[in-house]
Amino acid sequence: MTDTHEPQDPTGDSRIQRVPDAILKTLNTFDAHTRRKQTCLACGYVGIMGIEDELHPWWLSWWCIALVTVFGSLFMGAGLVIGGILIGLRFFGEFDTLVLVCPNCEEAYEQD
Ligand SMILES: [Zn+2]
Numbered sequence: 430m431t432d433t434h435e436p437q438d439p440t441g442d443s444r445i446q447r448v449p450d451a452i453l454k455t456l457n458t459f460d461a462h463t464r465r466k467q468t469c470l471a472c473g474y475v476g477i478m479g480i481e482d483e484l485h486p487w488w489l490s491w492w493c494i495a496l497v498t499v500f501g502s503l504f505m506g507a508g509l510v511i512g513g514i515l516i517g518l519r520f521f522g523e524f525d526t527l528v529l530v531c532p533n534c535e536e537a538y539e540q541d
Contacts (some may be wrong), residue, residue: 461479
């Protein structure tokens, strides 16, 4: 007999995939998580990952924004506008590099 029954899902909905407790526990140590599923290239884990850090490009760093704003105001009169745009890009742009951590093997990844 090769009749091996899968354990019945108590919710009765097989579309819901339970995340193993050990992985949930690791995921809960992160403040932020990916919205989409990621694949870990080290262990093959597929699912959401913890976000350890967000890296901004140098031209969106605070010192750069401050410099552009100050010098722009002094010499071009448009510094506040440019500074405002940079601040907007920093918060709403898609320029950040995320440092993802696999909850299964704790390998860290950078993702643009
Ligand atoms: Zn992994």
